[in-house]
Structure formats: C-alpha cells, structure tokens
Amino acid sequence: KAGVTQTPRYLIKTRGQQVTLSCSPISGHRSVSWYQQTPGQGLQFLFEYFSETQRNKGNFPGRFSGRQFSNSRSEMNVSTLELGDSALYLCASSRGTDRVFSETQYFGPGTRLLVL
Amino acid sequence: AQSVTQLDSHVSVSEGTPVLLRCNYSSSYSPSLFWYVQHPNKGLQLLLKYTSAATLVKGINGFEAEFKKSETSFHLTKPSAHMSDAAEYFCVVSEGRTGTALIFGKGTTLSVSS
Numbered sequence: 437k438a439g440v441t442q443t444p445r446y447l448i449k450t451r452g453q454q455v456t457l458s459c460s461p462i463s464g465h466r467s468v469s470w471y472q473q474t475p476g477q478g479l480q481f482l483f484e485y486f487s488e489t490q491r492n493k494g495n496f497p498g499r500f501s502g503r504q505f506s507n508s509r510s511e512m513n514v515s516t517l518e519l520g521d522s523a524l525y526l527c528a529s530s531r532g533t534d535r536v537f538s539e540t541q542y543f544g545p546g547t548r549l550l551v552l
Numbered sequence: 553a554q555s556v557t558q559l560d561s562h563v564s565v566s567e568g569t570p571v572l573l574r575c576n577y578s579s580s581y582s583p584s585l586f587w588y589v590q591h592p593n594k595g596l597q598l599l600l601k602y603t604s605a606a607t608l609v610k611g612i613n614g615f616e617a618e619f620k621k622s623e624t625s626f627h628l629t630k631p632s633a634h635m636s637d638a639a640e641y642f643c644v645v646s647e648g649r650t651g652t653a654l655i656f657g658k659g660t661t662l663s664v665s666s
Contacts, residue, residue: 479656492653541654543596
C-alpha cells in the first residue's frame with residue numbers, strides 16, 4: 437500500500453506570495469491532518485479534515501487554510517507569506533474511525549517551504 | 553489541556569548500552585500516548601502507542617515504553633542501542649476534545665557512538 441505523499445517536496449517563495457501544498461493520504465484513509473515543524477516551535481498542529489469538513493483546528497492565523505476533496509486528498513494554503521512561515525509542513529493520514537483517540541497517524545515526507 | 557514534556561533535549565549513549573528517553577504528560581482525559589521517531593530528511597515513523605490496554609507497550613526495533621499513571625510518565629527504553637537508532641524522538645499525546653490532533657513534545661535527539 438502506498439504511503440502518504442506530499443507535493444511539492446521543496447518550495448521557495450517570497451514574502452507576500454501565497455502557496456498551496458498538496459497531500460494524498462493512504463488509500464482508504466479519510467482523515468488528513470497538517471502540522472508545521474520549525475526549529476523554534478517544534479511540531480505544531482494546524483488542522484484536521486474528515487469527509488471534506490474541518491474537524492479540528494490549531495492556533496494558527498487565518499492566513500493558513502485548507503480543504504479536503506471527496507477522494508480525501510487535501511490541500512493547504514498559506515496566503516501573504518511571512519519569513520516565519522519557513523518550515524517543514526507535514527501531512528498525516530488516518531482511517532478516521534470513531535476511536536480517534538487511539539488512531540495511528542501516518543506521516544508523509546513533508547514539504548519544505550523557504551520564504552525569502 | 554494536554555501537554556507533554558520531554559525531560560532531555562539530547563541523550564548520548566554508546567552502542568550496545570541501554571537507552572532511556574524520558575517523557576511526562578499532562579492530560580485531562582485518559583490519554584493515548586505515542587512515540588514517534590524522525591530520522592534526518594525522513595518522515596515521522598510511529599514506534600509504539602499506548603491506548604489504555606497493557607501498560608507496557610512493545611514497539612518496533614526493540615523499543616518499549618511503560619505507561620505509569622501515578623507518575624504521569626511514558627518513558628521509552630531499549631536494552632541495547634544500535635548506531636541506526638540515532639535520530640530525533642518525539643513523545644506525543646492525543647488531544648482530548650476530539651482526539652484528532654497530536655500534541656508533540658519538543659523532541660529528544662539520540663546520539664549513538666561506537
């Protein structure tokens with residue numbers, strides 16, 4: 437079974453631009469979560485989508501948004517990029533059953549975003 | 553609110569010696585706890601998870617962790633370190649309200665010398 441895939445793997449943008457990252461979950465997984473990893477703040481939860489609905493959201497500004505399609509693929513968008521948005525963005529998928537507390541999340545390799 | 557504290561930012565061991573990575577958690581709910589490993593330039597991989605079944609959890613590559621409610625701890629151990637174990641390790645708790653968010657510790661970098 438193919439793992440979680442993320443595209444692109446690397447991106448360079450300038451301040452003020454916007455960016456869209458893509459995530460394809462493991463086949464059959466309906467939940468997709470996004471995380472930001474930086475040296476200073478570590479790994480932080482952005483949001484989670486299940487059945488095309490945002491089910492949970494972390495403490496990030498509205499410039500960070502996402503969506504999920506009917507095939508469970510997800511995109512994350514960051515508008516008006518700031519230097520501090522430079523990070524590794526990780527996507528994770530899980531089956532999305534009722535027992536969400538115990539579900540294992542499977543992570544993709546990440547998209548490394550550099551904002552100049 | 554849920555949180556995790558990894559007590560050591562860096563642990564150094566010699567190959568063949570035991571590994572102990574310490575983690576304390578705080579949770580308003582009966583928590584689900586995980587250990588993930590991240591090798592350089594690679595994605596996060598689940599080592600093991602605790603979900604209110606057996607308190608001693610066995611994971612991949614010889615790692616195990618013990619859930620101790622009285623001490624609010626979930627330390628990761630391995631009897632004998634291997635060079636390939638050198639990586640960053642994250643203790644993680646599942647967020648309580650919906651359980652869909654993972655709350656990560658700051659990470660512990662494990663170095664293994666020959």
